[in-house]
Amino acid sequence: MMTTLDQATAQRIVDRAMPVIGHSVNVMTPDGVIIASGDSQRVGAIHQAARQVAETSAPVVITEQEACRYTGTRAGVNLPVELGGKTVAVVGISGTPDKVLPFADLVRVTAELILEQASLIEVSRQRRHQIENTLLALLNGDPVSEHWLKQLSIDLSKPRIAAVLEASEPHQPWLTDITPLARDLERIEPEALVIQIPDQKIVFFFVEKSPQDALSAALARLPDNLNASVSAATGAAFSNNLKACYESATATLEAAKQRSQGPVSAHYEHFPLATLWRSLKPTWQQDQLNQALRPLLSHARSDQYLKTLRTFISCDGDIQRCAQLLHLHRNSVRYRLKGIEALTGCSPFRQEDLVFLYLALESNEQSVRSYKFIEQK
Template identity: 85%
Template sequence: MNTLDQATAQRIVDRAMPVIGHSVNVMTPDGIIIASGDSQRVGAIHQAARKVAETCAPVVITEQEACRYTGTRAGVNLPVEVGGKIVAVVGISGTPDKVLPFADLVRITAELILEQASLIEVGRQRRHQIENTILTLLNGEPVAEYWLTHLSIDLRKPRIAVVLEASEPHQPWLTDITSLARDLERIEPETLVIQTADQKIVFFFSEKPAQDALIAALARLPDNISASVSAATGAVFSNNLKACYESAAATLQAAKQRSPAPVRACYEDLPLATLWRSLQPKWQQEQLNQALRPLLNHPRSDQYLKTLRVFIAAEGDIQRCAQQLHLHRNSVRYRLKGIEALTGCSPFRIEDLMFLYLALESN
């Protein structure tokens, strides 16, 4: 830790003072007081702290000697080292004989707090590096193998992505992605987690079945959030995080097309719909929409669309479709004939039914 921030310095003061019962100051090696039990001293120059940093030795100041150092009072001042470097100076105000017994206690407390802050900062920087690296891979850009090794990211292992999306467009996530990632790293070191620019949370699990991955991802969120979140898994890939993510994102969109959020979906349940969406069709989609337009504009469009969706879900079985719609099979057949008349595509022909299926997915 090369620099000491004011918040960490104040933590040292707040932890030490209730224990020792004396005012504590924390100074930079340049002698600037950045935290103190006496708030009026913050920002002042402490000349004795400079001497401590220069000599790497404690400086004890009596009442008589205090006038020799600018901005100082009677007490004890000690160097605080982290990683073999002096990063701060702590001072305890009071008669030296009374405060000396607390000197090492305060110094050790300061060093422990600073070491902890240093470890947190290192972890934060590593997490930032991992996130940037994964986002680079998702953009289809190459990343050097040595850098992946440095970050302990093994792309050779089969991975499955889980995409989590808030149900409301601008609903903020009430979770700390850094803490979430840190907790996961302790439990499942191979798991990667990031937050995308459009506020989706993406997990990349190693060698985990789709349903298990879905459950594991949602379990990382607080109950009040997970219940309102849409989630989907993609296909399994090795050496291709981009495909993992895109297949999961496409699965999520395909599932949302079928039912209102929040949804739960796996790629293997919607492979064709997911593949079609991942192709990002342009003129092809217009052709499909054109065929479906007369149906959409019909007064009974909701009735026709529901029948068509249930017929597809029933794998073209009229009897099953009729049972699910609570209709007579002849009523289902009549509606399907009506769809054929409007679209020119017969639901009874495999190729036409596939065309209608893709049209529904594109709508």
């Protein structure tokens, strides 16, 4: 809970009370320093009577004749402002005591309510900061104690699914502060978690939701002006492993972006193999795949071959359906696939070789650029 009073909150008390009571209001620290006042020239001065109020936790009423006995004090009434059973400030109303006394409790209660609100906001902010740091640690694979997770009411034993959102274009408007979003989410779904990671992605973790429901719930939290230009994806569901939830969703998003120029919306189930391959972060394996694909990419008809191969894969190896999508005779499709085999040494008609070619396409940046170019034509 807040135990000190900042100047901005003190000024809020003054600004709220003065229009109602029609008298100048001062807010002092327990040490007697005026930190907000209806008379700006008094800010920073010492108010001796406020020290007495803080020490005794009792009001001090000062008449015109008594004001000279207290340094920096004018006639009026000064009351303790308490929070959590402790005097955290003193509020004073300047004026003839019999005129300002009727407003004393009103001003004191107003001050305490404003302080309680500020305290709750501060507690919420601190808890949000703790949750963010904890989620970052979990996403980095760092150990977090069960006791601490319990303190934050984070139960990782339930199956969770991650939804990752990012701006579809690098320079488009994006959320810079997700605090209001997080508060809104906690109010509606107390078990859901959300964090904005350093690369500006927003990641939601939902408990026991279907991929479509998770994606819809995440997008519903965004302002309407951002919703249409967001790329989003969900990963696989895991218990006790937020890192896997996040990595599978991010890999799904990258796999989906490879297949589209604009905003994408995808789920892990759409292309699990491509997602798993990205999650493995291959090194020498990727070089081997690229080596097999180079003759195809350097061929004069590489665009034609790539489009045929990708369509054939998307049709689950069904030549007739592939031919229909490409508006070709099935023999023409077969001829092209034979050409791919001659160039790469991998037969699209053998399941193992087709998987190899699929991973090669997923891994090769030149293939990705060619695929996007083909899709646009």
